[in-house]
Amino acid sequence: MGGTAEPCIVVRDLTMAFGSFILQRDLNFTVDRGDIFIIMGGSGCGKSTLLRHLIGLQTPAKGDVLYGDVNFWGLDPEERERFMRRFGILYQSGALWSSMTLAENVALPLEEYTDLDPAGIRDRVSLKLALVGLAGFEEYYPSEISGGMKKRAALARAMALDPDILFFDEPSAGLDPISARLLDNLILELRDSLGATVVVVTHELASIFAIGNNSVFLDPDRRTMIASGDPKMLRDGCPDPTVRNFLTRGEAGSAG
């Protein structure tokens, strides 16, 4: 994996803060094209906040986020908005628009940003919903389907515009092991077939090892990243005991 390493996202000296409270400082890492990149760390370390910085919902206190050679936070708001259409984002709660049916949810970005005719849009919507195993659920409202189905429908929406980069915020939170596994497989499948780059925020070890080939580990106490690289290698050979402990559910114990 990652044979032709072409940087897709570069984070440089990023500091995240709420007012005067610094959440994480001096983050530096690179996500290569085609990576499945895991942002991990204990609860409350700022994983989801880091994601919000990457997708344009929260401004960094310091530092840059580069997509290819585009300085994301250096763009003016309108250009940034346009740039953000290349992202597909799966939110923790799914975040489907509750007043619209699944079909309308998936169709909205298509209606807005493509010049497809209604029939073309309908076909695309059916395709995307079929890809996530929800064929036939077009006319359901988000409140009428289960949590796992909401996640998948939200994924269909995230893929509506065939994005280059997919972001997942805790995709397996609240899912049973089988659904979580299916979602993992879906993520791998999407990366391989679409050639997309995937960034996943999670602390599910099973998912981390099943799909991740690169990662960054944030530490809430030291308030910065303390490791990066392939999660399997970190588990076996990271010099930092906190990281090893995390990746072995504490079984590395006090060995460090």
Next chain:
Amino acid sequence: MERNDPQFTAERDGALLRIGLSGEWKTGHPLPTAAALEHSLASGAGIARINFDTSGLAGWDSGLLTFLLQLCERCSAAGVAVERDGLPPGVRRLLNLAAAVPERKGARRESQREPFLARVGAAAVRARMSNRDTFTFIGEVAVAVFRMFRGKARFRRSDLLETIQECGAKALPIVSLISLLVGLILAFVGAIQLKMFGAQIYVADLVGIAMVREMAAIMTGIIVTGRTGASFAAKLGTMQVNEEIDALKTMGFSPIEFLVLPRMVALFLMMPLLCLYADLMGVLGGMIVGVTMLDLGVVQYFLQTKAAVKLDNLWIGLFSSAVFGVLVALAGCLRGIQCGRSASAVGEATTSAVVTGIVSIIVATAVITVICNVLGI
């Protein structure tokens, strides 16, 4: 005291204090506190260690654990060793568990009282920030309206139609009831006074002008604040909690255009219609009193009203109600979009939307009245 109430005894044996626990140490029984052992544990008392005898213990739950934790704390403060061997194994394990993770430094919230000036300063800064947010919001809405007139604003027509139905047609029953009653009340109050001069017929003037010029607009404004403004805030607040607004933003949809604009346009269009309807219902209310209590004729009442109410009054009423519509929509949407990310924040947003809505309606009425006075309308 019942036989099974929890109690403890303290027996001294040289430097050892033996604590005997007996009875049912469960929540719901009168639980003793460790404070009674204070002086026996004081550093001068010569106790070096304590142990426990639980042969009389009939049952326990967290009540016993809190007692023991207090006791352990006092002991460690006084340098007394605690021998836990006498305790039931379950209690020992839970005590170990409670002590397993040390309290994180700085995690405990200090509830220290800030000095008065600091609090005033913090409040002033907060007020300034909140004003800035409000003005930013109003500015963004103004830009969105401008874009709408140029045909560039993006929102779903179906959203607009749904909101129009929700805040227009569906509000008719309550508007009917309230404005009919307001008309009745005005007529009653007026009738009693006017009857003294034999001028009952002027009840028509009183009700007509009051309803058409002010009351219908104000009453529909307040109804719509409670009904629609609150629902806007709750809906947008919940969308904020569910990250739906984030999803809009990251897909390049402006929440202002997509969510606020259709709601504002809907209320701007519907409020004058509701107000016109309330005018009619109010006059009808007055007429009911006039006809049944004051022996006025229906036609007589109608003609008197028609003569009294000038077209200017109607325009002022309709203009006010359109302004109120915009204000209520702005208040509801602003509070919804500012909403925090929890269920209680949605409740606060709704309350705040209604308060803001009603205050702005009253202030706007005052301003419009002064302006009309100056213009001599």
